[in-house]
Amino acid sequence: GRDNIKDIPTLVNDDLYFKHYSKFYVHEMMIKDQIRTSAYQQAIFENASDFEGKVVLDVGCGTGILSVFAAQAGAAKVYAVEASDIAEYASIVAHENNFGDVIHVINSTIEEAEIDEHVDIIISEWMGYFLLYEGMLGAIIHARDSWLKPNGMMFPSTATMYLSLMTDDNYFYNKVNYWNNVHGVNMSALCKKSWNDLCTGMIVSTVSPQCIQSKTNEEIIHIDCMTVTKEELSQGLIGSFELEFERITNWHGFIGWFDVKFNGNSTTVTLDTSPMVYSYMRRIKLMKLVSTYPLGTNDDTSRRCFKGK
Numbered sequence: 001g002r003d004n005i006k007d008i009p010t011l012v013n014d015d016l017y018f019k020h021y022s023k024f025y026v027h028e029m030m031i032k033d034q035i036r037t038s039a040y041q042q043a044i045f046e047n048a049s050d051f052e053g054k055v056v057l058d059v060g061c062g063t064g065i066l067s068v069f070a071a072q073a074g075a076a077k078v079y080a081v082e083a084s085d086i087a088e089y090a091s092i093v094a095h096e097n098n099f100g101d102v103i104h105v106i107n108s109t110i111e112e113a114e115i116d117e118h119v120d121i122i123i124s125e126w127m128g129y130f131l132l133y134e135g136m137l138g139a140i141i142h143a144r145d146s147w148l149k150p151n152g153m154m155f156p157s158t159a160t161m162y163l164s165l166m167t168d169d170n171y172f173y174n175k176v177n178y179w180n181n182v183h184g185v186n187m188s189a190l191c192k193k194s195w196n197d198l199c200t201g202m203i204v205s206t207v208s209p210q211c212i213q214s215k216t217n218e219e220i221i222h223i224d225c226m227t228v229t230k231e232e233l234s235q236g237l238i239g240s241f242e243l244e245f246e247r248i249t250n251w252h253g254f255i256g257w258f259d260v261k262f263n264g265n266s267t268t269v270t271l272d273t274s275p276m277v278y279s280y281m282r283r284i285k286l287m288k289l290v291s292t293y294p295l296g297t298n299d300d301t302s303r304r305c306f307k308g309k
Contacts, residue, residue, distance in 0.1 A: 030125070031065060039262075039271040040125065041069050043155060047264025048073040050153060054120035057081065059110050059143050060136065064090030064103065066123050071099040078102055079119065081143075083109040110139045119147050123155040129204055131161050131258040132237070137223075141230050154225040156260035161221040161239065162274070165213040166255040172198065207255055207275045218242065220256075 031037060044051060044066075052074035058067045061080035067090065070078050080090055080103050087107040094103035106113050122143055128134030144154065175198060179190040220239030259272040 031063065036125070036271065037065065039269060040066055040123075040155075043262035043264065043269035044069045044073050044123070046269065047262070047266045049266060050264050051075045051121065055079075055117060056121045056123060057115070057119040057143060057147055059122060059124040059140055060126060061090050061105070062086055062125075064093045064105065066125065067103045067105075068093065068097050068099060070121075070123060071097075071102045075102065075121075077104065079113075079115050080105045081108060081110050081113045081115075083107070110143050115147055117147075118149045119152065120149055121153045121155060122148055127156075127159065127258065127260060130256045131159055131223075137228070138230055138233055140225065141228060141233070144225070153264070155262050155264075156271070157225055157263040159223040159225065159258055159260045160219055161223075161256060161258045163218050163220045163239075163254055163256050165253075166207065166211045167213050167252045168207070168211045169252075172252055209275050212255070212275065 051070055053076050054074075056067075056070045056075045056078045058064075058070065058078060058080045061067050061082045062084075063086060064080055064082075067078045067080040071094075078099075080087075080094070082090055082105065085107075087105055090103075091100075091105040094100050094105065106115070108114075122140065124136075124140055124143075126134075126136040126140050128136065140154075144152075148154070176191050176194045179187045179194060181187075221237050223237070255275070257273040257275065259270055259274065262269045262271075
Protein backbone atom coordinates (compact mmCIF):
# COMPACT_ATOMS: atom_id res chain seq x y z
CA GLY A 1 0.00 0.00 0.00
CA ARG A 2 0.91 3.64 -0.28
CA ASP A 3 1.73 5.74 2.74
CA ASN A 4 1.97 9.47 3.16
CA ILE A 5 5.50 10.42 4.05
CA LYS A 6 4.13 12.43 6.98
CA ASP A 7 3.42 9.09 8.66
CA ILE A 8 7.07 8.05 8.45
CA PRO A 9 9.35 9.14 11.32
CA THR A 10 11.22 12.31 10.48
CA LEU A 11 14.62 10.87 11.22
CA VAL A 12 16.48 14.12 11.76
CA ASN A 13 16.79 13.75 15.53
CA ASP A 14 19.61 11.35 16.39
CA ASP A 15 17.80 9.80 19.35
CA LEU A 16 14.67 9.14 17.29
CA TYR A 17 16.72 7.89 14.36
CA PHE A 18 18.68 5.31 16.36
CA LYS A 19 15.64 4.30 18.40
CA HIS A 20 13.88 3.58 15.11
CA TYR A 21 16.79 1.44 13.92
CA SER A 22 16.88 -0.47 17.20
CA LYS A 23 13.57 -2.07 16.23
CA PHE A 24 13.99 -5.59 14.92
CA TYR A 25 11.30 -5.33 12.25
CA VAL A 26 13.27 -2.61 10.43
CA HIS A 27 16.26 -4.91 10.00
CA GLU A 28 14.09 -7.92 9.27
CA MET A 29 12.44 -6.03 6.43
CA MET A 30 15.79 -5.01 4.96
CA ILE A 31 17.40 -8.44 5.30
CA LYS A 32 14.38 -10.16 3.73
CA ASP A 33 14.58 -7.80 0.81
CA GLN A 34 16.23 -10.41 -1.39
CA ILE A 35 17.15 -8.16 -4.30
CA ARG A 36 18.74 -5.54 -2.09
CA THR A 37 20.71 -8.02 -0.01
CA SER A 38 21.70 -10.07 -3.07
CA ALA A 39 22.98 -6.97 -4.86
CA TYR A 40 25.38 -6.22 -2.00
CA GLN A 41 26.44 -9.86 -1.79
CA GLN A 42 27.01 -10.01 -5.55
CA ALA A 43 28.97 -6.75 -5.56
CA ILE A 44 31.24 -7.96 -2.75
CA PHE A 45 31.68 -11.58 -3.88
CA GLU A 46 32.25 -10.78 -7.56
CA ASN A 47 34.88 -8.25 -6.51
CA ALA A 48 36.41 -10.46 -3.84
CA SER A 49 39.91 -9.51 -4.99
CA ASP A 50 39.17 -5.95 -3.83
CA PHE A 51 38.38 -7.24 -0.33
CA GLU A 52 40.95 -9.99 0.13
CA GLY A 53 43.40 -9.07 2.87
CA LYS A 54 41.95 -5.56 3.13
CA VAL A 55 40.58 -3.45 6.00
CA VAL A 56 36.88 -2.63 5.59
CA LEU A 57 34.61 -0.15 7.35
CA ASP A 58 30.87 -0.94 7.43
CA VAL A 59 28.98 2.25 8.32
CA GLY A 60 25.62 1.61 9.98
CA CYS A 61 26.16 -2.16 9.95
CA GLY A 62 22.78 -3.03 11.52
CA THR A 63 22.68 -6.78 12.13
CA GLY A 64 26.04 -7.16 10.42
CA ILE A 65 25.29 -9.06 7.22
CA LEU A 66 27.40 -6.79 4.98
CA SER A 67 30.30 -7.17 7.40
CA VAL A 68 29.97 -10.94 7.16
CA PHE A 69 29.91 -10.74 3.35
CA ALA A 70 33.14 -8.71 3.45
CA ALA A 71 34.76 -11.24 5.79
CA GLN A 72 33.61 -14.13 3.57
CA ALA A 73 35.23 -12.33 0.63
CA GLY A 74 38.54 -12.42 2.49
CA ALA A 75 38.75 -9.10 4.36
CA ALA A 76 41.49 -9.14 6.99
CA LYS A 77 39.54 -6.85 9.32
CA VAL A 78 36.08 -5.29 9.29
CA TYR A 79 35.09 -2.38 11.50
CA ALA A 80 31.30 -2.66 11.88
CA VAL A 81 29.96 0.62 13.26
CA GLU A 82 26.37 0.74 14.48
CA ALA A 83 24.91 3.38 16.81
CA SER A 84 21.66 1.59 17.69
CA ASP A 85 21.21 -1.21 20.21
CA ILE A 86 21.01 -3.76 17.39
CA ALA A 87 24.84 -3.69 17.43
CA GLU A 88 24.70 -6.35 20.12
CA TYR A 89 23.31 -8.81 17.58
CA ALA A 90 25.85 -7.84 14.93
CA SER A 91 28.54 -8.99 17.33
CA ILE A 92 26.75 -12.28 17.99
CA VAL A 93 26.26 -12.88 14.26
CA ALA A 94 29.97 -12.29 13.66
CA HIS A 95 30.97 -14.84 16.29
CA GLU A 96 28.40 -17.44 15.24
CA ASN A 97 29.77 -17.25 11.68
CA ASN A 98 33.35 -17.72 12.95
CA PHE A 99 34.38 -14.17 12.15
CA GLY A 100 34.65 -12.90 15.71
CA ASP A 101 38.35 -12.23 15.22
CA VAL A 102 37.78 -10.41 11.90
CA ILE A 103 34.67 -8.30 12.52
CA HIS A 104 35.04 -5.67 15.24
CA VAL A 105 31.65 -4.22 16.18
CA ILE A 106 31.69 -0.65 17.48
CA ASN A 107 28.46 0.51 19.15
CA SER A 108 28.79 4.20 18.33
CA THR A 109 27.87 6.85 15.84
CA ILE A 110 30.39 7.09 13.04
CA GLU A 111 31.28 10.61 14.22
CA GLU A 112 32.25 9.30 17.66
CA ALA A 113 33.79 5.98 16.61
CA GLU A 114 37.39 5.31 17.52
CA ILE A 115 39.22 3.62 14.66
CA ASP A 116 42.98 3.74 14.83
CA GLU A 117 43.81 2.97 11.21
CA HIS A 118 42.80 3.91 7.70
CA VAL A 119 40.66 1.52 5.69
CA ASP A 120 40.73 0.23 2.13
CA ILE A 121 36.97 0.02 1.52
CA ILE A 122 33.86 1.61 3.00
CA ILE A 123 30.60 -0.29 2.60
CA SER A 124 27.20 0.91 3.72
CA GLU A 125 23.50 0.63 2.94
CA TRP A 126 22.85 4.31 3.52
CA MET A 127 20.13 4.99 0.93
CA GLY A 128 16.74 6.22 2.13
CA TYR A 129 13.48 7.12 0.43
CA PHE A 130 14.32 8.76 -2.90
CA LEU A 131 17.96 8.18 -1.95
CA LEU A 132 18.53 11.09 0.43
CA TYR A 133 15.51 11.19 2.77
CA GLU A 134 17.22 9.77 5.86
CA GLY A 135 20.19 12.11 5.52
CA MET A 136 22.82 9.41 6.10
CA LEU A 137 25.07 10.46 3.24
CA GLY A 138 26.73 13.03 5.48
CA ALA A 139 27.88 10.23 7.81
CA ILE A 140 29.33 8.35 4.83
CA ILE A 141 31.25 11.45 3.77
CA HIS A 142 32.56 11.84 7.32
CA ALA A 143 33.76 8.23 7.34
CA ARG A 144 35.41 8.66 3.94
CA ASP A 145 37.19 11.87 4.89
CA SER A 146 38.29 10.46 8.25
CA TRP A 147 39.47 6.94 7.45
CA LEU A 148 39.49 6.02 3.74
CA LYS A 149 42.91 5.60 2.20
CA PRO A 150 43.68 7.86 -0.82
CA ASN A 151 43.34 4.89 -3.21
CA GLY A 152 40.40 3.39 -1.31
CA MET A 153 37.00 2.33 -2.60
CA MET A 154 33.40 3.19 -1.76
CA PHE A 155 30.61 0.58 -2.02
CA PRO A 156 28.30 1.87 -3.41
CA SER A 157 30.47 4.08 -5.60
CA THR A 158 27.89 6.32 -7.27
CA ALA A 159 24.21 7.15 -6.87
CA THR A 160 21.82 8.67 -9.38
CA MET A 161 18.35 10.14 -8.87
CA TYR A 162 15.66 10.05 -11.57
CA LEU A 163 12.39 11.86 -12.09
CA SER A 164 9.36 11.21 -14.24
CA LEU A 165 5.76 12.31 -14.62
CA MET A 166 3.13 9.92 -13.33
CA THR A 167 -0.59 9.35 -13.35
CA ASP A 168 -2.74 6.84 -11.51
CA ASP A 169 -6.41 7.65 -11.91
CA ASN A 170 -7.59 4.54 -10.08
CA TYR A 171 -5.52 5.15 -6.96
CA PHE A 172 -6.42 8.79 -6.55
CA TYR A 173 -10.05 8.27 -7.49
CA ASN A 174 -10.43 5.48 -4.94
CA LYS A 175 -8.49 7.37 -2.28
CA VAL A 176 -10.79 10.38 -2.48
CA ASN A 177 -14.12 8.82 -3.36
CA TYR A 178 -13.86 6.19 -0.64
CA TRP A 179 -15.39 8.79 1.69
CA ASN A 180 -18.63 8.99 -0.26
CA ASN A 181 -19.88 5.79 1.36
CA VAL A 182 -18.13 4.34 4.40
CA HIS A 183 -20.11 1.32 5.62
CA GLY A 184 -23.27 3.06 4.50
CA VAL A 185 -22.36 6.40 6.09
CA ASN A 186 -22.07 9.50 3.90
CA MET A 187 -18.69 10.99 4.78
CA SER A 188 -18.24 12.92 1.53
CA ALA A 189 -17.30 16.04 3.50
CA LEU A 190 -13.88 14.37 3.89
CA CYS A 191 -13.30 14.03 0.15
CA LYS A 192 -11.87 17.51 -0.15
CA LYS A 193 -9.72 16.98 2.95
CA SER A 194 -8.37 13.75 1.49
CA TRP A 195 -7.59 15.44 -1.81
CA ASN A 196 -5.88 18.40 -0.14
CA ASP A 197 -3.70 16.08 1.93
CA LEU A 198 -2.68 14.19 -1.19
CA CYS A 199 -1.82 17.44 -2.95
CA THR A 200 0.31 18.83 -0.12
CA GLY A 201 2.30 15.78 0.95
CA MET A 202 4.65 13.17 -0.39
CA ILE A 203 3.59 9.58 -0.96
CA VAL A 204 5.92 6.64 -0.43
CA SER A 205 4.80 3.77 -2.59
CA THR A 206 5.46 1.05 -5.07
CA VAL A 207 4.33 2.16 -8.49
CA SER A 208 3.37 0.27 -11.63
CA PRO A 209 5.41 1.00 -14.77
CA GLN A 210 2.10 1.84 -16.47
CA CYS A 211 1.89 4.97 -14.29
CA ILE A 212 4.99 6.47 -15.91
CA GLN A 213 3.98 9.12 -18.42
CA SER A 214 7.30 10.62 -19.57
CA LYS A 215 8.85 9.58 -22.85
CA THR A 216 12.19 9.40 -21.05
CA ASN A 217 13.13 9.30 -17.38
CA GLU A 218 15.26 12.29 -16.48
CA GLU A 219 18.50 11.95 -14.55
CA ILE A 220 18.36 14.89 -12.19
CA ILE A 221 21.26 14.35 -9.76
CA HIS A 222 24.37 12.18 -9.95
CA ILE A 223 26.50 11.66 -6.85
CA ASP A 224 30.08 10.37 -6.87
CA CYS A 225 30.57 8.94 -3.39
CA MET A 226 34.33 9.46 -3.68
CA THR A 227 34.11 13.19 -4.27
CA VAL A 228 30.80 14.60 -2.96
CA THR A 229 31.35 17.00 -0.06
CA LYS A 230 29.43 17.99 3.05
CA GLU A 231 29.39 21.54 1.73
CA GLU A 232 27.54 20.40 -1.38
CA LEU A 233 25.00 18.59 0.78
CA SER A 234 24.48 21.57 3.08
CA GLN A 235 24.00 23.90 0.12
CA GLY A 236 21.52 21.48 -1.42
CA LEU A 237 21.92 19.23 -4.43
CA ILE A 238 20.10 20.82 -7.35
CA GLY A 239 19.19 19.15 -10.61
CA SER A 240 17.40 20.43 -13.70
CA PHE A 241 15.02 18.40 -15.78
CA GLU A 242 12.90 18.50 -18.89
CA LEU A 243 10.18 15.88 -19.27
CA GLU A 244 8.14 15.20 -22.38
CA PHE A 245 4.77 13.53 -22.00
CA GLU A 246 4.24 10.12 -23.50
CA ARG A 247 0.60 10.68 -24.38
CA ILE A 248 -2.39 12.92 -23.73
CA THR A 249 -3.46 12.18 -20.17
CA ASN A 250 -4.03 13.57 -16.68
CA TRP A 251 -0.88 14.41 -14.78
CA HIS A 252 -1.04 13.64 -11.05
CA GLY A 253 2.50 14.47 -10.05
CA PHE A 254 6.15 13.46 -10.08
CA ILE A 255 7.67 10.10 -9.27
CA GLY A 256 11.29 9.76 -8.23
CA TRP A 257 13.64 6.83 -7.74
CA PHE A 258 17.36 6.06 -7.78
CA ASP A 259 20.04 3.55 -8.57
CA VAL A 260 23.47 2.92 -7.07
CA LYS A 261 26.50 1.31 -8.67
CA PHE A 262 29.25 -0.73 -7.07
CA ASN A 263 32.31 -0.14 -9.25
CA GLY A 264 34.75 -2.90 -8.41
CA ASN A 265 37.96 -3.74 -10.23
CA SER A 266 36.43 -6.98 -11.51
CA THR A 267 32.87 -5.93 -12.29
CA THR A 268 30.19 -3.29 -11.75
CA VAL A 269 26.94 -4.24 -10.03
CA THR A 270 23.87 -1.98 -10.18
CA LEU A 271 21.08 -1.82 -7.61
CA ASP A 272 18.17 -0.21 -9.45
CA THR A 273 14.98 1.01 -7.77
CA SER A 274 13.18 1.85 -11.01
CA PRO A 275 9.50 0.86 -11.24
CA MET A 276 10.42 -0.69 -14.57
CA VAL A 277 12.63 -3.23 -12.77
CA TYR A 278 11.00 -4.26 -9.48
CA SER A 279 9.74 -2.91 -6.18
CA TYR A 280 10.83 -3.49 -2.59
CA MET A 281 11.27 -1.60 0.66
CA ARG A 282 14.26 0.49 -0.34
CA ARG A 283 13.00 0.75 -3.89
CA ILE A 284 9.87 2.48 -2.76
CA LYS A 285 9.29 5.55 -4.86
CA LEU A 286 8.73 9.06 -3.62
CA MET A 287 5.82 10.79 -5.34
CA LYS A 288 4.81 14.41 -5.18
CA LEU A 289 1.19 14.90 -6.14
CA VAL A 290 0.65 18.29 -7.70
CA SER A 291 -2.99 18.05 -8.79
CA THR A 292 -4.96 16.50 -11.58
CA TYR A 293 -3.89 18.45 -14.62
CA PRO A 294 -4.61 17.61 -18.27
CA LEU A 295 -1.43 17.30 -20.28
CA GLY A 296 -1.41 18.11 -23.94
CA THR A 297 -4.04 18.30 -26.59
CA ASN A 298 -3.91 17.40 -30.22
CA ASP A 299 -3.31 21.01 -31.20
CA ASP A 300 -1.42 22.30 -28.17
CA THR A 301 2.15 21.04 -28.05
CA SER A 302 3.24 23.67 -25.49
CA ARG A 303 1.70 21.64 -22.70
CA ARG A 304 3.39 18.40 -23.66
CA CYS A 305 6.71 19.31 -22.08
CA PHE A 306 7.55 20.17 -18.48
CA LYS A 307 10.76 21.88 -17.36
CA GLY A 308 11.91 22.41 -13.80
CA LYS A 309 14.73 22.60 -11.29
